[in-house]
Amino acid sequence: MNKFLAILYDSLLEIKSGKILYLYGIVVVFLIVLFALLPNVNFMGTDILDDDFLTPDMVAKGLGYFFDGYWGFVIFLMVFGTAWLMPSYLSKGRIELALSKPIDRLSLLSMKFVSVYLIKLAILTVMSVLVWLVISLKVGMFVWTFFYGLFFSYVIFLCIFAIVFFFGVLSRSGALSVMGYFVISFSAGMLSGREMVYGFLGDSVWKTVLDVLYTILPKFSEMDANYVALMTGEGLINGYAIWTTLAFAVVIYLVTLLVFNRRDY
Numbered sequence: 284m285n286k287f288l289a290i291l292y293d294s295l296l297e298i299k300s301g302k303i304l305y306l307y308g309i310v311v312v313f314l315i316v317l318f319a320l321l322p323n324v325n326f327m328g329t330d331i332l333d334d335d336f337l338t339p340d341m342v343a344k345g346l347g348y349f350f351d352g353y354w355g356f357v358i359f360l361m362v363f364g365t366a367w368l369m370p371s372y373l374s375k376g377r378i379e380l381a382l383s384k385p386i387d388r389l390s391l392l393s394m395k396f397v398s399v400y401l402i403k404l405a406i407l408t409v410m411s412v413l414v415w416l417v418i419s420l421k422v423g424m425f426v427w428t429f430f431y432g433l434f435f436s437y438v439i440f441l442c443i444f445a446i447v448f449f450f451g452v453l454s455r456s457g458a459l460s461v462m463g464y465f466v467i468s469f470s471a472g473m474l475s476g477r478e479m480v481y482g483f484l485g486d487s488v489w490k491t492v493l494d495v496l497y498t499i500l501p502k503f504s505e506m507d508a509n510y511v512a513l514m515t516g517e518g519l520i521n522g523y524a525i526w527t528t529l530a531f532a533v534v535i536y537l538v539t540l541l542v543f544n545r546r547d548y
Contacts, residue, residue, distance in 0.1 A: 286384075286386055286390075286394065287394045287397075287398065290391075290395055290398050291394075291398040291401070291402070293398075294398040294399050295398075297368060297371065297372075298364070298368070298399070298402055298403075301364065301367075303360065303364035304406075306360060307357075307360065307364075307406060307410060310356075310357070310360070310410070311409075311410050311413055311414065314353075314414050314417075315417050318417045318418050318421050319417055319421070339424065339426065340515065342422055342424050343426045343428055343514050343515045343516070344511065344514075344515050346415070346418065346426055346432075346514055347432065347510050347511030347513075347514035348511060349418075350411070350415075350429070350432055350433075350436075350510060350514070351507055351510040351511060353411070353414065354407075354411070354432075354436045354439075354510065355507065357407060357410055357411075358407075358436070358439065358440050358443060361403055361406075361407070361440065361444075362443065362447055362461060363461060364403070365399060365403060365444060365447055365448075365451075366447055366450075366451060366457040366458075366460035366461045366464075367451075367457035367460075368399055368451065369395075369448060369451030369452055369455075369460070370451050370454070370456055370457050370460065371457075372395065373451075373452065373455050374455075388543060388544045389540055389543075389544060392452070392539070392540060392543045392544075393540070396444075396448055396536070399444075399448075400440075400441065400444055403440065403444070404437055404440070407433075407436065407437070407440065411433050411436070412433075415429050426514065428513060428514045428515070428516060429514060431513040431514060432509075432510045432513045432514045435509055435513055435519075436510075438506075438525075438529070439503065439506055439507070441532060442501055442528050442529060442531070442532040443464065443468075443503070445532040445533075445535050445536045445539075446463070446464045446467055446501070446532070447460050447461070447463075447464050448536070448539060449463075449535045449536070449538065449539045449542075450463035450464065452539050452542055452543050453539075453542055467501065468501075468503055470496070470500060471497075471500040471501055471502060471503065471504070472503070472504050474493060474496055474497040474500060475497070475502065475504055475505060498527065499527075499531065500531065501527070501531045501532070502521075502524035502528050505524035506521070506524050506528060508520060508521060509521070509525070
């Protein structure tokens, strides 16, 4: 436990030293001020922000669409905020010191992964809850299903972080970590619309190749649809996209452990 706390504290100091924290703060402060100072919005003589006009379903759906974009943007920032952490940790001189400690490699890497993930979850939670509170006070209504969406954002970030973490260990480069994640994310997004080219492919082997790649790769675009569904009370949708993306994250994390365990530092 003391070893994990030491790694957690070290990760916290490392993240704190990065300039990305200022950007997180700017985003939150901007949105808080924006919503706090948002004037009344009249439509045909009716204030649409008045709680007599708004219904819980309307607010929940509106929040769902807003936080769908907001969480996507925050996680996008967090990709850049985490991409350099493992390359820095694996830099010459630092990794040798870490490996000299009485702890096996798999435990060391796992504790590093968990510590960074927990710190980023704390940041994501603060950034989300503060904005939600301001919006809720503005409309005079608290939509508690917001927390279902928040918890689901943890799942999506876990899968994304596993990919960034893998490329960080493999390449020892922050830039390549970001590029690797975006290549996978972009490829997966393109494959989600693969049916559009089926007519040109016929029964060729390429159709099978596209289907196999779609099955293997994560499906972040499909998973994002769960935000609105969760916050409007519909529950999780497209379970296939969720479990296949989680399976991909587990496999790529295990590969990361294997690479780290066998590499000579």
